[in-house]
Amino acid sequence: MRIACVGGGPAGLYFAIVMKRRNPHHEIVVHERNPVGRTHGWGVVFWDDLLASLRANDPESAQAIADQAIRWSGQTVDVEGSTPLHHAGGGYGICRRRLLEILTERALALGVEIRFESEVSTIGQVSDADLIVAADGVASRLRRHRADRFRPRIEAGRNRYVWLATTRPFPSFTFGFVRTKAGWIWCHAYSFKDGMSTFIVECAPETWSGLGFGAMPAQDQMRALEAIFATHLGGHGLVSREDRSETLPWMSFRTLSNRSWHADRLVLIGDAAHTTHFTIGSGTRLAIDDAIALAAALSEHDTLPAALETFGMRRRRALARVQRDARLSAAWFENLPRTIRYDAPTFFTLLLARRSRLLRHMPVTAYLSLRTIYTKLNGLAFMRSVTTGGVRRDVRSRAPRGIAGHIPEPPRR
Structure with a gap:
């Protein structure tokens, strides 16, 4: 089978890996619009269930990911003015860039062709493929071409958030809450490699505008956030990939769902098919689960339509509860004043x-x-x-x- 994967994130790369392991004769090309090494975000989180899936489907890349991951222990809630509380549990963090490097190296070793700086915006650009896998994110251009079949629905969240990093290690997944003159603002922080942690800042839109972030230059915003979270940062600074731009990339989370996940030979996986709010930390696991499920369905059926129908049915069913949980989690943070009292x-x-x-x-x-x-x-x-x-x-x-x-x-x- 000739397969074109559009998008070189975890979903597209892992699907290429699993398909090549199942049948090395597949001709697979991954198109990634960014140059080598460029990606968004900092670290991603996952749990033992993902490691188990990785080991079952490709032990070699699973071991490399496990070796590079940082273990964090439990959860901490640190509300300004109260003693921090800790809860048992644990998970892993890994640098997103390093994760992609591992998957890229493994895909290349298996014979997958990866084309960087190869932007595919129309189906016609990959018309010679038997199967086109759209793993090109929440703003998928390929999905737009068949919007009448996929029937996507995108809901923008109320809160504003920005994805930053810090040099302070966080041994546990930490939620830090600070009351400002404009309202509450909080962070989601966790280590993803030695000496670096993800530091996502979130707040209500009224707090964001009340603190002046809408008109404040990026460097001034960084200094303001460092002052707000001085206790949580413990003398460490914040880092942004866009700190030389005019402003920081604050966003509102977009929750995406699709009525159908395939249209003829075009199929959606990862964020092109669905998104779940970052407060439940399941994005990477679900993307890889999509890749595994699609490869399994293709192996089970003799015809492409039957395989894609089975894949879509299984994954929509599996995602139903996760997406519900994600909506509830996002809504909880959007209504923080109700509980933080x-x-x-x-x-x-x-x-x-x-x-x-x-x-x-x-x-x-x-x-x-x-x-x-x-x-x-x-x-x-x-x-x-x-x-x-x-x-x-x-x-x-x-x-x-x-x-x-x-x-x-x-x-x-």
Whole structure:
């Protein structure tokens, strides 16, 4: 089969790897519009489930990724004026650029042809391919050509965010919240390689405009953010790939879904097919899951239409709950004033339970009471350890998503 993959991100590269391993006679060309080594963002996060999938489908690249990944332990919530709280768990961070280098090297070793600075904006440019895989991101140009078949839906989130980095190591995934004169602003921070961490800053649009970020030069914004998050940064600075431009690249997250994932021989994977809000950290895993599922469907069926129909059905079904969770998580952060009024342990409970559909529609105190009753009735409560300012304190929890059994103090005024 002659295959054209448009987009050299994790989805396109890993699909090429898996297909070549399944059948080395496939002729696969990956078209990447950027030069070698250029990518957006800093680090990405993943968990053991992704490593297991990688090892099952290509042990060689899996080992290289595992060797380069940084392990972070647990989650920390640090609300200005309160003692930081820690929760058990863990995951991995890896430099996005290094991840792509690993996948690129592996694809080339297997015989995949990769063309950098090769921008494909029309189907006609790859018309000689038997299968065209659109892995060209949320703004996919190929998807636009068949919008009548894919029927995409894009919803812009309310909050503004900017993807930065810092030289401060974060041993745990850290949520840092600071109250400013214009409202709350917060960071999502995690290490992705030695001496570097991702530092995503998020806030409501009113806070963003109230702090003057809309008209402030990039360097001034960086200095302002360093001052706001001085406690969390511990003397380290912030870094942006665009700090020489006039302003920082603040964005509103775009949630994308498609009614169909294929049109004739054109199929969507990764962010071209779907997006999930960064607050659940599943983008890379889902992109690679798409690649594996597409390769599997192609191997199972004798005809391309049947394979693509099976792939789309399976992945839409698999994504349904994930996208729902992502919407709930994004909405929780968009309505931060509702929960950050409470004491730190209660707030942490609510943050970890942000994917709950009940929480969105119930008063906070009613939700916590119902949660405690439910865990007791079902015998699911067990002791989990939370560290508060270096002192270990036991609280009840039914799952890693929340700290149940805590009676909240009155909300902050």
